[in-house]
Amino acid sequence: MPPSTISDAEWASIDPKFRFEMKRLRRERDDIAAERDAMAAERNTAVDTAVSARARLQEDYDILCAEIQQAHVDIMTKELERAKLEKDIASTRAEATSLVQQLQEAHQENDDSRAFVESETGAALKKKDVKLAQACDREDRLVARLGQAEANEREAREKLVEARQLLEETRTHAQAELNDARTGRDQALSERSELEGIVADKDHELIALRKGLQEKQISAWTISAPVGPAPREAEGPEAARTSEDTSDTSRKTQVSSKSLTAKPQVGLIDLTLESDNEQPDRASCAPVKSSVSSSTSALTKAMSGPASTQRNATPGPGPSTLRNREKSAKRAREEAEPEVHMTAKRAKLSSRATQADVFDVDAQAHDHVPSSLRHRVEGMRSLALTQIPSNMLPTPDKPTAGWVKRTLLVKKWGARAKVSVTHLSVSSHLLEADDCHASRSRQEPPTKYPAVFLELDILHLGIPSRPGQPGLMITNREDIPFDTPILTFVCKESECLFIGRYIFKREELAVTQQEWKGMPQWLRRKWAHTLADAHKNSEHLPVALSLLSSLLCEKNVYKSAVSNLMQTYNAGTTYQRQQMRPSWELALAGMDKGYAFLGVITMEPISVAERLYKEIWDHRGSHRDRRKTSRKGKKSEPMDESS
Numbered sequence: 001m002p003p004s005t006i007s008d009a010e011w012a013s014i015d016p017k018f019r020f021e022m023k024r025l026r027r028e029r030d031d032i033a034a035e036r037d038a039m040a041a042e043r044n045t046a047v048d049t050a051v052s053a054r055a056r057l058q059e060d061y062d063i064l065c066a067e068i069q070q071a072h073v074d075i076m077t078k079e080l081e082r083a084k085l086e087k088d089i090a091s092t093r094a095e096a097t098s099l100v101q102q103l104q105e106a107h108q109e110n111d112d113s114r115a116f117v118e119s120e121t122g123a124a125l126k127k128k129d130v131k132l133a134q135a136c137d138r139e140d141r142l143v144a145r146l147g148q149a150e151a152n153e154r155e156a157r158e159k160l161v162e163a164r165q166l167l168e169e170t171r172t173h174a175q176a177e178l179n180d181a182r183t184g185r186d187q188a189l190s191e192r193s194e195l196e197g198i199v200a201d202k203d204h205e206l207i208a209l210r211k212g213l214q215e216k217q218i219s220a221w222t223i224s225a226p227v228g229p230a231p232r233e234a235e236g237p238e239a240a241r242t243s244e245d246t247s248d249t250s251r252k253t254q255v256s257s258k259s260l261t262a263k264p265q266v267g268l269i270d271l272t273l274e275s276d277n278e279q280p281d282r283a284s285c286a287p288v289k290s291s292v293s294s295s296t297s298a299l300t301k302a303m304s305g306p307a308s309t310q311r312n313a314t315p316g317p318g319p320s321t322l323r324n325r326e327k328s329a330k331r332a333r334e335e336a337e338p339e340v341h342m343t344a345k346r347a348k349l350s351s352r353a354t355q356a357d358v359f360d361v362d363a364q365a366h367d368h369v370p371s372s373l374r375h376r377v378e379g380m381r382s383l384a385l386t387q388i389p390s391n392m393l394p395t396p397d398k399p400t401a402g403w404v405k406r407t408l409l410v411k412k413w414g415a416r417a418k419v420s421v422t423h424l425s426v427s428s429h430l431l432e433a434d435d436c437h438a439s440r441s442r443q444e445p446p447t448k449y450p451a452v453f454l455e456l457d458i459l460h461l462g463i464p465s466r467p468g469q470p471g472l473m474i475t476n477r478e479d480i481p482f483d484t485p486i487l488t489f490v491c492k493e494s495e496c497l498f499i500g501r502y503i504f505k506r507e508e509l510a511v512t513q514q515e516w517k518g519m520p521q522w523l524r525r526k527w528a529h530t531l532a533d534a535h536k537n538s539e540h541l542p543v544a545l546s547l548l549s550s551l552l553c554e555k556n557v558y559k560s561a562v563s564n565l566m567q568t569y570n571a572g573t574t575y576q577r578q579q580m581r582p583s584w585e586l587a588l589a590g591m592d593k594g595y596a597f598l599g600v601i602t603m604e605p606i607s608v609a610e611r612l613y614k615e616i617w618d619h620r621g622s623h624r625d626r627r628k629t630s631r632k633g634k635k636s637e638p639m640d641e642s643s
Helices: 008-012 016-224 231-274 282-304 322-336 342-358 363-368 371-377 406-413 435-440 513-517 521-532 541-553 559-571 574-580 584-593 610-618
Strands: 421-426 447-455 471-474 485-492 495-506 600-607
Touching: 371 471, 371 513, 371 600, 406 421, 406 495, 485 600, 495 610, 513 584, 521 541, 521 584, 541 559, 541 584, 559 574
Parallel strands: 447 485
Antiparallel strands: 421 447, 471 600, 485 495, 495 600
16 A cells, blocks of 8 residues: 655654654665666666677677688588598508519519529539539449449359259259159058958958858757757857957957058158158148048958948958048948938038138137237227117027128118128118107118128137127228228128127227237238238238338338339239239248238227117028029928028
């Protein structure tokens, strides 16, 4: 509400102090209002000044921004020009650097070519000097060797003349001994013929006397025999016959003792004259001994009783040939043997032949593997057989169980005949051990898998004899795929046995000299014969060639020398090749001295493939149980090969 106005009367009635104070306040209020008006005026003036200044500043700012933008444009243009200039400078510098580098390379190449030409010239001069010196030394050595060779040739000629003289003397002496031996042989043969004639005459006399004695005894016993049983008197003729036979036997023994003692001597003389070697073979004495034993058996049969009288009533062999004596001995043995049915005889011979093939001396050679070689496969474990029945596995009682004809693998699975390394077209489910994997892969087509057939001989010493067993081979073969799973078969002639999938690894350490000497003597001799008979494509031919070369040089030869020997062997004739191979004696001596070594291959089983084993077992009858037709057109009974 606006303040009310005060009248003069009221103003006069107010206390002076208060009135003076009110005046003072009014003056202050007026001063403040005046100051406020002045300040408002100043403020308005300042605002106008600031607005005008702001306008001027805005104009200056706009001008400055335009100038800055122009400056930026100028700077960008200059930057582009600068970058272009720098790029041109860099390319110019790079070109200059490459030119300088090319110049330096040209200088370096020039220096190198100059140094190379100087070094080559110096080296060529030095080589020519060295070759000249070596040629001079070689010429001196050749002259010395030529002189030594001439001296050795003269000495060899002298020794050859002496050897020929000694050989002629030996031949003359041997011819004289041979003539003496032939004379003794003829004399012994004549004596033997006379003795055999005497024995034959005595045989006839003995047979006639025995017949007459038997007739007289029978007639005497018939006349003097009482009525009724008389066992003790009935034994009289037998006792008389026994005593008579005993007396005849004593007389016959006295007559034939000389002939029996003379026959072995005649046989030894025959063998000595017929043999070309210095020592006769012990096996060649068998025909003479058999003839002696046949003569003894013939005498025994003639003295045994009336049953053999008619069969042996023919005269003895007499002065016949050795072939006739062998025939008579064979006839006597056949008569002594019991008669056997032909079917049983064939079955007996077949079983015997199969067992001999499996249990041959060579097949049992793995028992003679040195212990140090067996240690190499001790870390390999044998695989357990879970699906193959025991009657399908080979045992000592049934050694041929599981063995099949190789033609079965050729016709059924596509294996190559008479090849050691081949392929088999086998379904993958037959190689799976898990039933799930086998059922999934049953519908897949057959796949070719590598397969190897190992012969049971000394070249494959220590190979497994049952499926899933580890083993090793002593051989230098290189045709077997290494470090890859292979279907492995052991075979003997036309029979084979599947033993599983194996990984073959070549041992870095070959057969040492101690391991070689640890083998039996007969096995080392067989190895020596194998090395001596190595043919052109044999894996043991390099060993044989290095043995002969090492024996001639009396030290081990290098591989390069063996390669040169192989080239010379392949390019040579048959006679030259024969001369380059050592004899078995030299091969044995070289192996004993450690001039060559045989390689070792380990066989680690990874899978038995029991399904494939049983598949082969199921198909074995398609090639084994066949009826064979004899010459008379009769079919023989099928043989039981399951055992």
